[in-house]
Amino acid sequence: MNGMMLVARREIATQMRTRAFVIGLLITALVVGGLAFAPKFMGGPDSYTVGTVNSQQLPLEAAAPDMEFEWRSFPDEAAATQAVLDGDVDAVLVDGSKVLTDGQIDTELGVLLQSTHREVKLGAAGVQVQPLQMESVGADTRYQAARTGIAIVLVLVLFMLILGQVMMVAMGVVEEKGSRIVEILLGAVRPWQLLGGKIIGLGVLGLINLGTIVVVGVGASVASGFAADFPPGMPGIVVGVLVWFALGYAFFATLGAALASLVSRQEEVGNVMSPLTMVIMAAYFVAFYSTREPTGTLATVVSWIPPFSSMVMPVRMAATEVPIWEVAASGGLMVLAVLAVLFAGAKVYERAVLRTGARVKLGEVLRAK
Amino acid sequence: MLEISDLRKHFGGAPGSPGGKQALDGIGFTVRPGEMFGFVGANGAGKSTTMRIVMGVLSPDSGTVTWQGEPLTYAGRQRFGYMPEERGLYQKMRAGEQIEYFGRLHGMSPRQAKKATEDLLERLGLTERRNSTVESLSLGNQQRVQLAVALVHDPELLILDEPFSGLDPIAVDALATVLLERSRGGVPVIFSSHQLELVERLCDSVGIVSAGRMVASGTVEDLRAAEGGTLRVVVRDPAPGWADGLPGQVSVQGDRHVLVTEYGDDQEILRRAMKAGQVEHFGVEQPTLTEIFKEAVA
Numbered sequence: 001m002n003g004m005m006l007v008a009r010r011e012i013a014t015q016m017r018t019r020a021f022v023i024g025l026l027i028t029a030l031v032v033g034g035l036a037f038a039p040k041f042m043g044g045p046d047s048y049t050v051g052t053v054n055s056q057q058l059p060l061e062a063a064a065p066d067m068e069f070e071w072r073s074f075p076d077e078a079a080a081t082q083a084v085l086d087g088d089v090d091a092v093l094v095d096g097s098k099v100l101t102d103g104q105i106d107t108e109l110g111v112l113l114q115s116t117h118r119e120v121k122l123g124a125a126g127v128q129v130q131p132l133q134m135e136s137v138g139a140d141t142r143y144q145a146a147r148t149g150i151a152i153v154l155v156l157v158l159f160m161l162i163l164g165q166v167m168m169v170a171m172g173v174v175e176e177k178g179s180r181i182v183e184i185l186l187g188a189v190r191p192w193q194l195l196g197g198k199i200i201g202l203g204v205l206g207l208i209n210l211g212t213i214v215v216v217g218v219g220a221s222v223a224s225g226f227a228a229d230f231p232p233g234m235p236g237i238v239v240g241v242l243v244w245f246a247l248g249y250a251f252f253a254t255l256g257a258a259l260a261s262l263v264s265r266q267e268e269v270g271n272v273m274s275p276l277t278m279v280i281m282a283a284y285f286v287a288f289y290s291t292r293e294p295t296g297t298l299a300t301v302v303s304w305i306p307p308f309s310s311m312v313m314p315v316r317m318a319a320t321e322v323p324i325w326e327v328a329a330s331g332g333l334m335v336l337a338v339l340a341v342l343f344a345g346a347k348v349y350e351r352a353v354l355r356t357g358a359r360v361k362l363g364e365v366l367r368a369k
Numbered sequence: 370m371l372e373i374s375d376l377r378k379h380f381g382g383a384p385g386s387p388g389g390k391q392a393l394d395g396i397g398f399t400v401r402p403g404e405m406f407g408f409v410g411a412n413g414a415g416k417s418t419t420m421r422i423v424m425g426v427l428s429p430d431s432g433t434v435t436w437q438g439e440p441l442t443y444a445g446r447q448r449f450g451y452m453p454e455e456r457g458l459y460q461k462m463r464a465g466e467q468i469e470y471f472g473r474l475h476g477m478s479p480r481q482a483k484k485a486t487e488d489l490l491e492r493l494g495l496t497e498r499r500n501s502t503v504e505s506l507s508l509g510n511q512q513r514v515q516l517a518v519a520l521v522h523d524p525e526l527l528i529l530d531e532p533f534s535g536l537d538p539i540a541v542d543a544l545a546t547v548l549l550e551r552s553r554g555g556v557p558v559i560f561s562s563h564q565l566e567l568v569e570r571l572c573d574s575v576g577i578v579s580a581g582r583m584v585a586s587g588t589v590e591d592l593r594a595a596e597g598g599t600l601r602v603v604v605r606d607p608a609p610g611w612a613d614g615l616p617g618q619v620s621v622q623g624d625r626h627v628l629v630t631e632y633g634d635d636q637e638i639l640r641r642a643m644k645a646g647q648v649e650h651f652g653v654e655q656p657t658l659t660e661i662f663k664e665a666v667a
Binding site: 002003006007010014175176179180181182183184185186187188189190354 | 421424425426427443446447449451452453455456457458459460461462470471473474475476518519522
C-alpha cells in the first residue's frame with residue numbers, strides 16, 4: 001500500500017510541476033467562468049428604460065417581477081422622440097394613449113405595455129380581473145434550459161477529462177516500459193502497486209481539474225446571477241458527477257494501462273489505444289444526445305450499461321430528474337465492471353510490461369498461465 | 370551467498386524449435402559474500418539474460434536461483450540493487466529526488482532516504498547536480514545517477530549490467546571505488562563488462578560465458594594457472610640450430626633469437642640457451658585475462 005501511495009505521490013508532484021498542467025487548469029477555469037456568465041450576455045435584455053410624457057407610470061414591475069424597469073419622464077413629445085432615436089429609452093408612453101418606439105417594439109415589452117394598460121383601464125372602470133393560474137401537469141420544466149446547459153458543459157468536461165487522463169496513464173506506462181525504468185521499479189514494488197499508484201495519482205489530478213471546474217463554475221454562476229436558475233438538487237448532481245467521473249476514469253484508465261503495456265514506444269500508443277478511444281467517443285456521443293433527450297429510450301437504456309453509464313448517467317442526472325434507486329443500481333453495475341477490469345487489466349499489465357521490444361499480442365498475454 | 374544453477378532460457382517459440390535462440394544453456398555459478406564477480410563474455414553470450422533472470426525481469430525455462438540457501442523470492446530481490454544494461458531513469462525528474470524516490474520505494478523512511486541520497490551524491494561527485502533534471506545531465510553523470518539508484522537502499526547484493534560502459538577514466542575510478550567499498554562491506558557484487566583489464570583489476574573471481582554456458586570460472590589466478598604461462602627466452606648471437614629439438618617457436622629478430630613455448634622443461638631450455646649464447650631474457654609470462662578469454666571462447 002505504501003509503495004502504491006509513493007508512486008501516486010510522484011505522479012501528482014511531477015504533473016503539478018509542469019507548465020502544461022498549470023496553464024491547462026487556468027484555461028479551464030477561465031472558460032468555465034466565462035460560460036457561467038454567458039447566459040447573461042446571450043439572453044434578451046432583462047431591463048428596459050421606459051419614458052413618459054404626460055402619462056402615469058404603468059405597473060409593469062407587478063406584471064413582470066423578474067425584470068427591471070427604469071422610468072424617465074419627458075416634458076414634451078419632441079424631447080421624448082429625440083431620446084427614443086438616441087436609444088436612451090426603449091419606448092415612451094405619450095398621453096396614456098400611444099407608445100413611441102424606434103422601429104418595431106421589443107415583443108415582450110410591447111405585450112407587457114398592452115396588457116398592463118388594459119388592466120389599468122379595466123381597473124379604473126371597476127372590473128376586477130383574476131390572473132390565470134398556470135399549472136403544469138407534466139414534468140417541472142422551469143429549469144429545463146439551465147439543466148440542458150449544465151448537462152452540455154458536463155458532457156464536454158467529462159469527455160475531455162476522461163480521455164485526457166486516460167491518455168496520460170497510457171503514455172506514462174509506455175514511458176516506464178520503453179525506458180526500462182520499469183525493470184528497476186519492479187525490483188522495489190509489485191506490478192499492481194505501480195499500476196495502481198499511477199492510476200490513483202493521475203485520477204487525483206483529474207479530480208483536481210474537475211473540482212476546479214465545479215468550484216469556478218458554481219462561484220461564477222453565483223456572481224453572475226445564473227445560480228438563481230439552478231435546478232433543485234444541485235449538490236446531489238455535483239457529488240454524482242465526481243463519483244461517476246471516478247468510476248469511469250478507473251474503468252478506462254485500467255484498460256488504457258493494460259493496452260499501453262503491450263507496446264514499447266510512444267508512437268504506438270495511439271494505435272494500440274484506438275479501440276478504447278472509440279468506446280470513449282461512443283459514450284460521448286450518446287451522452288451528448290442525452291442532453292437533448294434525457295428521458296428518451298436510448299439515454300435511459302445506455303445509462304444502465306457500463307462503461308457508457310459513467311458518462312450518460314451523470315448527464316441524465318443533470319438534464320432531468322432520475323430516481324435515486326436507478327442511479328444507485330446503475331452505479332452498482334459500474335462498480336462491478338470496474339472491479340472486473342481492474343482484475344483483468346492488472347493481469348495483462350503484469351505479464352506484458354516487462355516484455356519489451358515488439359508489440360505483445362493481447363491474446364498471448366491472456367492465454368499465458 | 371547467491372547460487373545460480375543450470376539456468377536454461379530459450380527465446381522465440383518452444384525450447385528446441387528452429388528460428389528461436391537458446392540464450393542460456395545450463396549456466397551456473399556461485400557468488401560469495403564480499404566477492405566481486407566479473408561476468409565476461411561476447412555480446413549475446415547470455416550475461417544480461419542471466420542477470421535479468423536473477424532480478425526476476427525474466428523467468429527461466431528451468432534451473433534455480435537461491436539466495437542464502439533459499440529459493441529467491443520477490444522479498445529477497447527487493448533488497449538487491451540492480452542496474453540494467455538499458456539505462457532507465459525518469460528523464461524529467463531531478464537527480465536527487467529520483468535517488469530519494471527509489472530509496473523510499475525500497476522501504477526507507479524519508480529521513481533515511483534523504484541521508485543516503487546526500488551521501489551518494491557526494492561520493493559520486495554529483496552534489497552540484499542534485500537539482501538538475503536527468504535529461505540535462507551528461508551521459509556520464511546520468512550513469513552515476515543510475516548507479517546511485519541501485520545503491521541507495523544499501524542493497525545486500527549488487528547486480529550491475531555493464532556499469533562502466535561509456536564512462537571516462539575518472540568516472541570509472543569513482544564508480545570502482547564505491548563498488549569496492551560495498552564489496553569490502555560484505556556485499557556480493559556481480560557486474561558484467563567488456564573492459565577486461567578492469568575486471569582483472571577489480572574482481573576476486575571471473576566467469577567467462579559463451580553461448581549460454583559458463584566455459585571458465587574462478588579467481589583470476591586459478592584461471593591463469595589452468596591456462597599456464599608462456600616461457601619466453603631471448604638469446605643474443607646463438608649458435609645456429611641451438612634450439613633444435615626444443616619445443617616452441619623460434620623467431621629471429623636481427624642478431625637475437627626469441628623462443629616462445631607453452632610447455633617443455635624450462636631448466637633444460639635455460640641450459641641450452643646459456644650454452645648457445647648470451648641470454649638476455651628468460652621468463653614466464655602470465656596470460657592476461659584477455660588472452661584467457663579469447664582462449665576460452667574460441
